[in-house]
Amino acid sequence: MSRRASDDLAQVPHLAGDLGTNQRQFVIKGDLAYVGEKGENGAEATYQHADGAPVETTSPLGYNVGYWSSFFLNVSMIIGTGIFSTPSSILHGVGSVGLSLVYWVIGAAIAFSGTSVLIELASYFPSRSGSNVVYLEQAFPRPQYFWPLVFAFQVIVVRFNSGNAFVVASYLFRLSTHSPKDWEIKGVAIAVVTLVSALVIVHQRLSLHVINVLGVVKILTLLFITITGWAVLGGGFKHKVADPKANFRHGFKDTSNDAYGISNALVSIIYSYTGYENSVRFANEVKDPIRTIKNSTFASVGIVFFLYFFVNIAYFAAIPAAAVLDSKLTTASLFFETLFGAKAARGLTILPILSAVGNITAVITGQARLIREIGRQGVVPYPRIWVQTKPFGTPIFPVFIMWFFATFFIIVPPAGSAFNFINALQNYPSSFFLALMTVGLYFIRRQRAKVGLPRSSYRSWDVVNIFFFLTNAFLLVMPWVPPKKGLNDSSFGFFYATAALVGLGFIVLCGLYYVLWVKILPKLGHYQIRKIVVAHDDGSVGHQLINVPNDQVDEWDRKHDPAGHSITSADDNNVEYVNVDETKEKV
Structure with missing residues:
Protein backbone atom coordinates (compact mmCIF):
# COMPACT_ATOMS: atom_id res chain seq x y z
CA MET A 1 0.00 0.00 0.00
CA SER A 2 1.45 3.36 -0.98
CA ARG A 3 1.69 6.16 1.59
CA ARG A 4 2.30 9.35 -0.41
CA ALA A 5 1.97 12.84 1.01
CA SER A 6 1.23 15.78 -1.28
CA ASP A 7 3.96 18.39 -1.59
CA ASP A 8 1.55 21.26 -1.18
CA LEU A 9 -1.65 21.57 0.83
CA ALA A 10 -3.23 23.30 -2.14
CA GLN A 11 -2.96 20.01 -4.01
CA VAL A 12 -4.76 18.01 -1.34
CA PRO A 13 -8.11 18.95 -2.78
CA HIS A 14 -7.53 17.02 -5.99
CA LEU A 15 -9.81 15.50 -3.46
CA ALA A 16 -12.56 17.22 -5.45
CA GLY A 17 -13.08 14.54 -7.96
CA ASP A 18 -10.29 12.97 -10.03
CA LEU A 19 -10.23 9.74 -8.05
CA GLY A 20 -11.02 6.64 -10.05
CA THR A 21 -14.04 4.52 -9.13
CA ASN A 22 -11.80 1.83 -7.61
CA GLN A 23 -9.48 4.17 -5.73
CA ARG A 24 -9.47 5.34 -2.13
CA GLN A 25 -7.69 8.30 -0.62
CA PHE A 26 -7.27 8.80 3.11
CA VAL A 27 -6.82 12.34 4.44
CA ILE A 28 -5.55 12.27 8.02
CA LYS A 29 -5.04 14.99 10.60
CA GLY A 30 -4.41 13.93 14.18
CA ASP A 31 -7.29 11.65 15.19
CA LEU A 32 -9.44 12.72 12.21
CA ALA A 33 -9.40 10.30 9.28
CA TYR A 34 -11.36 10.96 6.11
CA VAL A 35 -11.70 8.58 3.19
CA GLY A 36 -12.42 9.65 -0.37
CA GLU A 37 -14.25 7.30 -2.74
CA LYS A 38 -16.05 7.87 -6.00
CA GLY A 39 -19.27 6.31 -7.22
CA GLU A 40 -20.51 5.76 -10.75
CA ASN A 41 -23.35 8.29 -10.46
CA GLY A 42 -21.30 11.06 -12.07
CA ALA A 43 -20.74 12.98 -8.83
CA GLU A 44 -17.50 14.28 -7.42
CA ALA A 45 -15.71 12.04 -4.96
CA THR A 46 -17.34 11.64 -1.56
CA TYR A 47 -14.98 12.49 1.31
CA GLN A 48 -16.35 11.32 4.63
CA HIS A 49 -15.27 10.42 8.13
CA ALA A 50 -13.79 6.93 7.96
CA ASP A 51 -16.38 5.57 10.42
CA GLY A 52 -19.06 6.16 7.79
CA ALA A 53 -20.53 3.32 5.75
CA PRO A 54 -18.40 2.84 2.62
CA VAL A 55 -19.46 4.28 -0.73
CA GLU A 56 -21.11 1.72 -2.99
CA THR A 57 -19.12 2.36 -6.15
CA THR A 58 -21.83 0.79 -8.29
CA SER A 59 -25.30 1.17 -6.79
CA PRO A 60 -26.91 -2.28 -6.41
CA LEU A 61 -30.27 -0.48 -6.61
CA GLY A 62 -29.43 0.85 -10.07
CA TYR A 63 -29.67 4.38 -11.45
CA ASN A 64 -33.39 4.68 -12.14
CA VAL A 65 -34.02 8.08 -10.55
CA GLY A 66 -33.87 10.95 -13.04
CA LEU A 516 -24.03 -1.29 27.93
CA TRP A 517 -23.11 -2.28 24.35
CA VAL A 518 -20.05 -0.08 23.74
CA LYS A 519 -18.64 0.44 27.24
CA ILE A 520 -19.69 -2.14 29.82
CA LEU A 521 -19.84 -5.38 27.79
CA PRO A 522 -16.46 -4.81 26.04
CA LYS A 523 -14.85 -4.11 29.41
CA LEU A 524 -16.34 -7.24 30.95
CA GLY A 525 -15.60 -9.34 27.88
CA HIS A 526 -12.06 -7.98 27.37
CA TYR A 527 -12.62 -6.99 23.75
CA GLN A 528 -12.96 -3.88 21.60
CA ILE A 529 -15.46 -3.17 18.81
CA ARG A 530 -14.03 -2.81 15.31
CA LYS A 531 -15.66 -2.36 11.92
CA ILE A 532 -14.91 -4.30 8.75
CA VAL A 533 -16.07 -3.61 5.20
CA VAL A 534 -18.11 -6.49 3.81
CA ALA A 535 -18.94 -6.82 0.11
CA HIS A 536 -21.86 -9.05 -0.86
CA ASP A 537 -22.44 -10.96 -4.08
CA ASP A 538 -25.18 -8.56 -5.24
CA GLY A 539 -22.75 -5.63 -5.18
CA SER A 540 -23.93 -4.33 -1.79
CA VAL A 541 -21.21 -3.02 0.53
CA GLY A 542 -21.48 -2.18 4.20
CA HIS A 543 -19.88 -2.28 7.61
CA GLN A 544 -20.10 -5.12 10.07
CA LEU A 545 -19.13 -4.56 13.69
CA ILE A 546 -17.07 -7.32 15.29
CA ASN A 547 -15.55 -7.97 18.71
CA VAL A 548 -11.75 -8.16 18.69
CA PRO A 549 -10.04 -9.55 21.86
CA ASN A 550 -7.85 -6.94 23.56
CA ASP A 551 -4.63 -8.94 22.98
CA GLN A 552 -5.36 -8.98 19.20
CA VAL A 553 -6.38 -5.34 18.71
CA ASP A 554 -2.93 -3.98 17.75
CA GLU A 555 -2.41 -6.68 15.13
CA TRP A 556 -5.95 -6.21 13.81
CA ASP A 557 -5.42 -2.44 13.46
CA ARG A 558 -2.20 -3.02 11.49
CA LYS A 559 -4.03 -5.22 9.01
CA HIS A 560 -6.98 -2.85 8.41
CA ASP A 561 -7.19 0.72 7.19
CA PRO A 562 -9.19 3.41 9.08
CA ALA A 563 -12.36 2.62 7.09
CA GLY A 564 -12.27 -1.10 7.91
CA HIS A 565 -10.87 -2.51 4.66
CA SER A 566 -8.45 -5.40 4.97
CA ILE A 567 -5.00 -4.29 3.79
CA THR A 568 -3.53 -6.37 0.96
CA SER A 569 -0.68 -5.92 -1.52
CA ALA A 570 -3.30 -5.26 -4.22
CA ASP A 571 -3.98 -1.90 -2.56
CA ASP A 572 -0.59 -0.46 -3.58
CA ASN A 573 -1.87 1.25 -6.72
CA ASN A 574 -5.34 2.33 -5.64
CA VAL A 575 -4.95 3.58 -2.06
CA GLU A 576 -3.26 6.84 -1.10
CA TYR A 577 -2.65 8.42 2.30
CA VAL A 578 -2.37 12.19 2.73
CA ASN A 579 -1.20 13.23 6.20
CA VAL A 580 -2.14 16.89 6.52
CA ASP A 581 0.23 17.53 9.45
CA GLU A 582 3.20 16.15 7.50
CA THR A 583 2.23 18.23 4.47
CA LYS A 584 2.10 21.40 6.57
CA GLU A 585 5.62 20.71 7.85
CA LYS A 586 6.88 20.40 4.27
CA VAL A 587 5.18 23.64 3.24
Missing part, protein backbone atom coordinates in the same frame (compact mmCIF):
# COMPACT_ATOMS: atom_id res chain seq x y z
CA TYR A 67 -35.12 14.52 -12.76
CA TRP A 68 -38.83 13.69 -13.00
CA SER A 69 -38.66 10.74 -10.63
CA SER A 70 -36.77 12.95 -8.17
CA PHE A 71 -39.41 15.66 -8.59
CA PHE A 72 -42.36 13.33 -8.07
CA LEU A 73 -40.73 11.49 -5.16
CA ASN A 74 -40.94 14.82 -3.34
CA VAL A 75 -44.35 15.87 -4.65
CA SER A 76 -45.94 12.52 -3.83
CA MET A 77 -44.58 12.56 -0.31
CA ILE A 78 -45.49 16.20 0.40
CA ILE A 79 -49.01 15.99 -1.00
CA GLY A 80 -50.80 13.32 0.97
CA THR A 81 -54.24 13.89 2.43
CA GLY A 82 -53.38 16.96 4.52
CA ILE A 83 -54.36 19.56 1.92
CA PHE A 84 -57.81 17.95 1.72
CA SER A 85 -58.44 18.20 5.48
CA THR A 86 -55.82 20.40 7.21
CA PRO A 87 -57.26 23.81 6.14
CA SER A 88 -60.16 23.39 8.57
CA SER A 89 -57.85 22.59 11.52
CA ILE A 90 -55.62 25.55 10.58
CA LEU A 91 -58.62 27.87 10.53
CA HIS A 92 -59.80 26.46 13.85
CA GLY A 93 -56.39 27.19 15.39
CA VAL A 94 -55.81 30.73 14.06
CA GLY A 95 -59.43 31.92 13.90
CA SER A 96 -59.21 33.96 10.67
CA VAL A 97 -58.97 33.26 6.96
CA GLY A 98 -56.23 35.87 6.48
CA LEU A 99 -53.85 34.41 9.05
CA SER A 100 -54.48 30.87 7.80
CA LEU A 101 -53.32 31.95 4.32
CA VAL A 102 -50.24 33.63 5.81
CA TYR A 103 -49.42 30.33 7.53
CA TRP A 104 -49.23 28.52 4.18
CA VAL A 105 -46.62 31.07 3.07
CA ILE A 106 -44.65 30.53 6.29
CA GLY A 107 -44.81 26.77 5.75
CA ALA A 108 -43.33 27.19 2.27
CA ALA A 109 -40.50 29.35 3.66
CA ILE A 110 -39.68 26.61 6.18
CA ALA A 111 -39.73 23.95 3.45
CA PHE A 112 -37.40 26.02 1.25
CA SER A 113 -34.99 26.50 4.17
CA GLY A 114 -35.02 22.79 4.97
CA THR A 115 -34.35 22.02 1.31
CA SER A 116 -31.35 24.36 1.32
CA VAL A 117 -29.87 22.69 4.42
CA LEU A 118 -30.34 19.21 2.93
CA ILE A 119 -28.82 20.11 -0.44
CA GLU A 120 -25.62 21.40 1.20
CA LEU A 121 -25.36 18.25 3.30
CA ALA A 122 -25.97 16.08 0.23
CA SER A 123 -23.27 17.95 -1.70
CA TYR A 124 -20.65 16.72 0.79
CA PHE A 125 -21.66 13.07 0.34
CA PRO A 126 -23.10 12.82 -3.20
CA SER A 127 -22.59 9.05 -3.46
CA ARG A 128 -24.33 8.19 -0.18
CA SER A 129 -28.06 7.54 -0.12
CA GLY A 130 -30.09 7.76 3.08
CA SER A 131 -29.97 11.53 3.76
CA ASN A 132 -30.37 12.16 7.54
CA VAL A 133 -28.84 8.77 8.39
CA VAL A 134 -25.62 9.82 6.70
CA TYR A 135 -25.55 13.41 7.91
CA LEU A 136 -25.93 12.56 11.59
CA GLU A 137 -23.31 9.83 11.24
CA GLN A 138 -20.86 12.32 9.70
CA ALA A 139 -21.61 15.34 11.87
CA PHE A 140 -21.31 13.43 15.15
CA PRO A 141 -18.76 10.62 14.74
CA ARG A 142 -18.13 10.70 18.49
CA PRO A 143 -19.27 9.02 20.61
CA GLN A 144 -18.72 6.34 18.01
CA TYR A 145 -21.96 4.73 16.71
CA PHE A 146 -24.15 6.56 19.24
CA TRP A 147 -26.22 8.78 16.95
CA PRO A 148 -26.54 6.13 14.22
CA LEU A 149 -27.90 3.79 16.90
CA VAL A 150 -30.42 6.31 18.27
CA PHE A 151 -31.57 7.33 14.81
CA ALA A 152 -31.88 3.68 13.80
CA PHE A 153 -34.28 3.03 16.66
CA GLN A 154 -36.37 6.07 15.82
CA VAL A 155 -36.63 5.23 12.10
CA ILE A 156 -37.19 1.49 12.41
CA VAL A 157 -39.47 1.25 15.45
CA VAL A 158 -41.20 4.61 15.89
CA ARG A 159 -41.70 5.82 12.31
CA PHE A 160 -44.27 3.84 10.36
CA ASN A 161 -46.81 4.49 7.64
CA SER A 162 -50.22 3.55 8.97
CA GLY A 163 -51.95 6.95 9.06
CA ASN A 164 -52.57 7.33 5.33
CA ALA A 165 -53.53 3.65 5.08
CA PHE A 166 -56.38 4.40 7.50
CA VAL A 167 -57.34 7.40 5.37
CA VAL A 168 -57.47 5.29 2.19
CA ALA A 169 -59.62 2.68 3.94
CA SER A 170 -62.03 5.30 5.29
CA TYR A 171 -62.39 7.01 1.91
CA LEU A 172 -62.96 3.70 0.13
CA PHE A 173 -65.87 2.93 2.47
CA ARG A 174 -67.19 6.46 1.90
CA LEU A 175 -67.27 5.71 -1.82
CA SER A 176 -69.34 2.59 -1.17
CA THR A 177 -71.66 4.35 1.35
CA HIS A 178 -71.06 1.39 3.70
CA SER A 179 -70.65 2.24 7.38
CA PRO A 180 -67.61 0.16 8.33
CA LYS A 181 -66.78 -1.39 11.64
CA ASP A 182 -63.41 -0.79 13.23
CA TRP A 183 -61.99 -4.14 12.13
CA GLU A 184 -63.15 -3.57 8.54
CA ILE A 185 -61.21 -0.29 8.30
CA LYS A 186 -58.16 -1.96 9.80
CA GLY A 187 -58.41 -4.88 7.37
CA VAL A 188 -58.54 -2.60 4.32
CA ALA A 189 -55.69 -0.47 5.72
CA ILE A 190 -53.51 -3.58 6.11
CA ALA A 191 -54.38 -4.64 2.56
CA VAL A 192 -53.32 -1.22 1.23
CA VAL A 193 -49.96 -1.31 3.05
CA THR A 194 -49.40 -4.91 1.93
CA LEU A 195 -50.11 -4.24 -1.75
CA VAL A 196 -47.90 -1.15 -1.87
CA SER A 197 -45.08 -2.93 -0.01
CA ALA A 198 -45.28 -5.87 -2.41
CA LEU A 199 -45.04 -3.51 -5.38
CA VAL A 200 -41.96 -1.75 -3.96
CA ILE A 201 -40.28 -5.11 -3.28
CA VAL A 202 -41.04 -6.82 -6.57
CA HIS A 203 -40.46 -4.07 -9.13
CA GLN A 204 -38.50 -0.93 -8.33
CA ARG A 205 -38.93 0.81 -11.67
CA LEU A 206 -42.66 0.11 -11.71
CA SER A 207 -43.02 1.56 -8.21
CA LEU A 208 -41.24 4.73 -9.39
CA HIS A 209 -43.57 4.91 -12.40
CA VAL A 210 -46.57 4.57 -10.08
CA ILE A 211 -45.22 7.42 -7.95
CA ASN A 212 -44.76 9.56 -11.08
CA VAL A 213 -48.25 8.84 -12.41
CA LEU A 214 -49.96 9.42 -9.06
CA GLY A 215 -47.87 12.57 -8.64
CA VAL A 216 -49.33 13.87 -11.89
CA VAL A 217 -52.81 12.96 -10.61
CA LYS A 218 -52.13 14.91 -7.38
CA ILE A 219 -51.03 18.01 -9.28
CA LEU A 220 -54.01 17.80 -11.67
CA THR A 221 -56.36 17.35 -8.71
CA LEU A 222 -55.09 20.46 -6.97
CA LEU A 223 -55.09 22.35 -10.28
CA PHE A 224 -58.72 21.34 -10.78
CA ILE A 225 -59.62 22.71 -7.35
CA THR A 226 -57.56 25.87 -8.01
CA ILE A 227 -59.14 26.61 -11.39
CA THR A 228 -62.60 25.85 -10.03
CA GLY A 229 -61.90 28.36 -7.24
CA TRP A 230 -60.90 30.98 -9.78
CA ALA A 231 -64.17 30.28 -11.61
CA VAL A 232 -66.07 30.78 -8.35
CA LEU A 233 -64.33 34.11 -7.75
CA GLY A 234 -65.16 35.12 -11.32
CA GLY A 235 -68.85 34.52 -10.71
CA GLY A 236 -69.09 31.18 -12.51
CA PHE A 237 -71.04 29.46 -9.71
CA LYS A 238 -73.46 32.24 -8.73
CA HIS A 239 -76.26 29.76 -8.24
CA LYS A 240 -74.13 27.90 -5.69
CA VAL A 241 -72.07 30.66 -4.06
CA ALA A 242 -73.83 33.99 -3.56
CA ASP A 243 -70.81 36.01 -2.38
CA PRO A 244 -67.46 34.34 -3.20
CA LYS A 245 -65.42 37.25 -1.78
CA ALA A 246 -67.09 37.37 1.62
CA ASN A 247 -64.29 35.55 3.47
CA PHE A 248 -61.66 37.93 2.11
CA ARG A 249 -63.23 41.34 2.87
CA HIS A 250 -62.19 41.32 6.50
CA GLY A 251 -59.69 38.51 6.26
CA PHE A 252 -58.09 38.97 9.69
CA LYS A 253 -61.30 39.46 11.63
CA ASP A 254 -61.70 36.95 14.49
CA THR A 255 -57.97 36.15 14.61
CA SER A 256 -57.40 34.02 17.70
CA ASN A 257 -55.31 35.09 20.69
CA ASP A 258 -54.99 31.51 21.94
CA ALA A 259 -51.24 30.80 21.79
CA TYR A 260 -51.78 27.05 22.07
CA GLY A 261 -54.18 26.94 19.11
CA ILE A 262 -52.02 29.23 16.98
CA SER A 263 -48.95 27.11 17.75
CA ASN A 264 -50.74 23.87 16.91
CA ALA A 265 -51.89 25.35 13.61
CA LEU A 266 -48.29 26.17 12.73
CA VAL A 267 -47.26 22.62 13.56
CA SER A 268 -49.94 21.34 11.17
CA ILE A 269 -48.68 23.66 8.43
CA ILE A 270 -45.09 22.51 8.85
CA TYR A 271 -46.07 18.86 8.61
CA SER A 272 -48.19 19.59 5.54
CA TYR A 273 -44.95 20.41 3.70
CA THR A 274 -42.98 17.45 5.05
CA GLY A 275 -41.58 15.26 2.28
CA TYR A 276 -39.29 17.64 0.39
CA GLU A 277 -36.35 15.54 1.62
CA ASN A 278 -37.46 12.35 -0.10
CA SER A 279 -35.36 12.51 -3.28
CA VAL A 280 -32.17 13.21 -1.26
CA ARG A 281 -32.54 9.69 0.13
CA PHE A 282 -31.80 8.33 -3.37
CA ALA A 283 -28.55 10.29 -3.99
CA ASN A 284 -26.45 7.30 -5.06
CA GLU A 285 -29.15 6.22 -7.53
CA VAL A 286 -29.23 9.59 -9.31
CA LYS A 287 -26.89 10.56 -12.14
CA ASP A 288 -25.33 13.98 -11.47
CA PRO A 289 -27.14 13.89 -8.11
CA ILE A 290 -26.55 17.35 -6.65
CA ARG A 291 -27.64 19.32 -9.71
CA THR A 292 -30.59 16.98 -10.36
CA ILE A 293 -31.81 16.84 -6.76
CA LYS A 294 -31.28 20.56 -6.15
CA ASN A 295 -33.29 21.63 -9.20
CA SER A 296 -36.06 19.07 -8.78
CA THR A 297 -36.46 19.64 -5.02
CA PHE A 298 -36.69 23.43 -5.17
CA ALA A 299 -39.09 23.10 -8.12
CA SER A 300 -41.28 20.60 -6.26
CA VAL A 301 -41.53 22.81 -3.16
CA GLY A 302 -42.32 25.85 -5.31
CA ILE A 303 -45.09 24.11 -7.24
CA VAL A 304 -46.59 22.58 -4.11
CA PHE A 305 -46.66 26.00 -2.44
CA PHE A 306 -48.42 27.53 -5.45
CA LEU A 307 -51.03 24.76 -5.43
CA TYR A 308 -51.49 24.76 -1.64
CA PHE A 309 -52.01 28.53 -1.52
CA PHE A 310 -54.53 28.71 -4.35
CA VAL A 311 -56.39 25.59 -3.24
CA ASN A 312 -56.99 27.38 0.05
CA ILE A 313 -58.17 30.45 -1.87
CA ALA A 314 -60.58 28.16 -3.72
CA TYR A 315 -61.89 26.61 -0.49
CA PHE A 316 -62.59 30.00 1.09
CA ALA A 317 -64.12 31.37 -2.09
CA ALA A 318 -66.68 28.57 -2.16
CA ILE A 319 -67.32 27.87 1.55
CA PRO A 320 -68.14 30.30 4.38
CA ALA A 321 -65.57 30.17 7.16
CA ALA A 322 -68.22 29.18 9.69
CA ALA A 323 -69.21 26.19 7.54
CA VAL A 324 -65.59 25.07 7.35
CA LEU A 325 -65.35 25.16 11.14
CA ASP A 326 -68.66 23.41 11.79
CA SER A 327 -68.58 20.70 9.13
CA LYS A 328 -67.69 17.10 9.95
CA LEU A 329 -66.56 16.60 6.34
CA THR A 330 -63.03 17.26 5.14
CA THR A 331 -62.60 20.69 3.57
CA ALA A 332 -62.21 19.18 0.10
CA SER A 333 -65.38 17.09 0.48
CA LEU A 334 -67.31 20.16 1.60
CA PHE A 335 -65.92 22.10 -1.38
CA PHE A 336 -66.97 19.41 -3.86
CA GLU A 337 -70.39 19.00 -2.25
CA THR A 338 -71.05 22.75 -2.26
CA LEU A 339 -70.26 23.14 -5.95
CA PHE A 340 -71.16 19.79 -7.50
CA GLY A 341 -73.62 18.10 -5.13
CA ALA A 342 -73.38 15.17 -2.72
CA LYS A 343 -73.22 12.42 -5.37
CA ALA A 344 -70.46 14.13 -7.32
CA ALA A 345 -68.57 14.81 -4.09
CA ARG A 346 -68.72 11.12 -3.23
CA GLY A 347 -67.38 10.21 -6.66
CA LEU A 348 -64.58 12.77 -6.43
CA THR A 349 -63.44 11.04 -3.23
CA ILE A 350 -61.32 8.90 -5.56
CA LEU A 351 -58.93 11.86 -5.89
CA PRO A 352 -57.79 11.97 -2.23
CA ILE A 353 -57.65 8.16 -2.29
CA LEU A 354 -55.17 8.23 -5.18
CA SER A 355 -53.25 11.01 -3.44
CA ALA A 356 -52.94 8.95 -0.26
CA VAL A 357 -51.84 5.82 -2.15
CA GLY A 358 -49.17 7.88 -3.94
CA ASN A 359 -47.98 9.21 -0.60
CA ILE A 360 -47.74 5.70 0.90
CA THR A 361 -45.75 4.46 -2.10
CA ALA A 362 -43.34 7.42 -1.99
CA VAL A 363 -42.85 7.10 1.79
CA ILE A 364 -42.14 3.36 1.70
CA THR A 365 -39.80 3.68 -1.29
CA GLY A 366 -37.84 6.55 0.26
CA GLN A 367 -37.76 5.32 3.83
CA ALA A 368 -36.47 1.95 2.65
CA ARG A 369 -33.29 3.81 1.63
CA LEU A 370 -32.92 5.24 5.14
CA ILE A 371 -33.32 1.85 6.76
CA ARG A 372 -30.99 0.15 4.27
CA GLU A 373 -28.34 2.79 5.01
CA ILE A 374 -28.72 2.04 8.71
CA GLY A 375 -27.97 -1.58 7.86
CA ARG A 376 -24.87 -0.47 5.95
CA GLN A 377 -23.65 1.34 9.08
CA GLY A 378 -23.55 -1.98 10.90
CA VAL A 379 -25.35 -0.86 14.06
CA VAL A 380 -28.22 -3.36 13.64
CA PRO A 381 -27.95 -7.16 14.11
CA TYR A 382 -27.27 -9.24 10.99
CA PRO A 383 -26.55 -6.23 8.74
CA ARG A 384 -26.32 -8.41 5.64
CA ILE A 385 -30.07 -9.03 5.44
CA TRP A 386 -30.74 -5.29 5.81
CA VAL A 387 -28.38 -4.45 2.96
CA GLN A 388 -28.81 -7.11 0.29
CA THR A 389 -31.03 -6.46 -2.73
CA LYS A 390 -31.52 -9.96 -4.18
CA PRO A 391 -33.54 -11.27 -5.95
CA PHE A 392 -35.41 -8.21 -7.28
CA GLY A 393 -32.74 -5.51 -6.96
CA THR A 394 -34.77 -3.82 -4.21
CA PRO A 395 -34.29 -3.25 -0.44
CA ILE A 396 -36.46 -6.19 0.56
CA PHE A 397 -35.87 -6.45 4.30
CA PRO A 398 -36.22 -2.69 5.00
CA VAL A 399 -39.60 -2.73 3.23
CA PHE A 400 -40.63 -5.83 5.19
CA ILE A 401 -39.68 -4.13 8.48
CA MET A 402 -41.81 -1.10 7.56
CA TRP A 403 -44.72 -3.36 6.60
CA PHE A 404 -44.42 -5.25 9.90
CA PHE A 405 -44.50 -2.18 12.14
CA ALA A 406 -47.18 -0.44 10.05
CA THR A 407 -49.38 -3.55 10.31
CA PHE A 408 -48.66 -3.86 14.03
CA PHE A 409 -49.72 -0.28 14.70
CA ILE A 410 -52.83 -0.67 12.56
CA ILE A 411 -53.94 -3.75 14.48
CA VAL A 412 -52.99 -2.99 18.08
CA PRO A 413 -54.13 0.53 19.01
CA PRO A 414 -57.83 1.36 18.97
CA ALA A 415 -58.95 4.12 16.66
CA GLY A 416 -59.12 7.56 18.24
CA SER A 417 -56.99 8.67 21.17
CA ALA A 418 -54.34 5.94 21.03
CA PHE A 419 -53.86 6.42 17.31
CA ASN A 420 -53.53 10.21 17.74
CA PHE A 421 -50.94 9.62 20.45
CA ILE A 422 -48.86 7.42 18.14
CA ASN A 423 -48.92 10.13 15.46
CA ALA A 424 -47.73 12.73 17.99
CA LEU A 425 -45.03 10.32 19.16
CA GLN A 426 -43.62 10.06 15.63
CA ASN A 427 -43.40 13.82 15.12
CA TYR A 428 -41.40 14.77 18.21
CA PRO A 429 -38.20 12.73 17.53
CA SER A 430 -38.33 13.82 13.89
CA SER A 431 -38.08 17.50 14.91
CA PHE A 432 -35.28 16.69 17.33
CA PHE A 433 -33.17 15.04 14.63
CA LEU A 434 -33.80 17.81 12.10
CA ALA A 435 -32.63 20.40 14.64
CA LEU A 436 -29.60 18.25 15.47
CA MET A 437 -28.83 17.77 11.78
CA THR A 438 -28.87 21.54 11.20
CA VAL A 439 -26.36 22.05 14.01
CA GLY A 440 -24.39 19.16 12.53
CA LEU A 441 -24.02 21.06 9.25
CA TYR A 442 -21.67 23.49 11.03
CA PHE A 443 -19.76 20.62 12.63
CA ILE A 444 -19.24 19.08 9.19
CA ARG A 445 -18.01 22.39 7.75
CA ARG A 446 -15.55 22.78 10.63
CA GLN A 447 -14.24 19.20 10.51
CA ARG A 448 -13.69 19.34 6.75
CA ALA A 449 -11.88 22.66 6.99
CA LYS A 450 -9.53 21.13 9.56
CA VAL A 451 -8.29 18.50 7.13
CA GLY A 452 -8.17 20.81 4.12
CA LEU A 453 -11.17 19.42 2.25
CA PRO A 454 -12.70 21.75 -0.36
CA ARG A 455 -15.94 23.70 0.06
CA SER A 456 -19.10 22.01 -1.11
CA SER A 457 -20.58 22.74 -4.53
CA TYR A 458 -23.65 24.19 -2.78
CA ARG A 459 -23.60 26.30 0.38
CA SER A 460 -26.72 27.23 2.30
CA TRP A 461 -26.96 30.76 3.75
CA ASP A 462 -26.47 30.99 7.50
CA VAL A 463 -29.69 32.97 7.96
CA VAL A 464 -31.59 30.15 6.21
CA ASN A 465 -29.96 27.51 8.40
CA ILE A 466 -30.74 29.44 11.59
CA PHE A 467 -34.34 29.91 10.51
CA PHE A 468 -34.73 26.17 9.89
CA PHE A 469 -33.12 25.33 13.23
CA LEU A 470 -35.41 27.73 15.10
CA THR A 471 -38.43 26.20 13.38
CA ASN A 472 -37.55 22.75 14.64
CA ALA A 473 -36.64 24.11 18.05
CA PHE A 474 -40.13 25.58 18.15
CA LEU A 475 -41.57 22.14 17.39
CA LEU A 476 -39.57 20.76 20.31
CA VAL A 477 -40.73 23.45 22.74
CA MET A 478 -44.37 23.70 21.68
CA PRO A 479 -45.51 20.28 23.03
CA TRP A 480 -44.47 21.41 26.52
CA VAL A 481 -46.78 24.46 26.48
CA PRO A 482 -49.95 23.51 28.40
CA PRO A 483 -53.33 24.03 26.72
CA LYS A 484 -55.73 26.56 28.21
CA LYS A 485 -58.49 24.02 28.85
CA GLY A 486 -56.45 21.76 31.12
CA LEU A 487 -53.48 19.41 31.16
CA ASN A 488 -55.46 16.57 29.58
CA ASP A 489 -56.85 18.63 26.70
CA SER A 490 -54.79 16.99 23.97
CA SER A 491 -55.66 15.21 20.73
CA PHE A 492 -55.11 11.89 22.51
CA GLY A 493 -57.16 12.71 25.63
CA PHE A 494 -54.53 12.44 28.36
CA PHE A 495 -51.54 14.40 29.70
CA TYR A 496 -50.60 16.81 26.89
CA ALA A 497 -46.80 16.32 27.07
CA THR A 498 -46.84 12.50 27.15
CA ALA A 499 -45.66 12.14 23.53
CA ALA A 500 -42.70 14.47 24.14
CA LEU A 501 -41.78 12.65 27.35
CA VAL A 502 -41.91 9.25 25.66
CA GLY A 503 -39.88 10.58 22.70
CA LEU A 504 -37.14 11.81 25.02
CA GLY A 505 -37.40 8.56 26.96
CA PHE A 506 -36.53 6.61 23.82
CA ILE A 507 -33.32 8.63 23.46
CA VAL A 508 -32.42 8.00 27.11
CA LEU A 509 -33.07 4.26 26.71
CA CYS A 510 -30.88 4.21 23.61
CA GLY A 511 -28.18 5.97 25.62
CA LEU A 512 -28.36 3.31 28.34
CA TYR A 513 -28.22 0.55 25.75
CA TYR A 514 -25.25 2.27 24.10
CA VAL A 515 -23.32 2.41 27.39
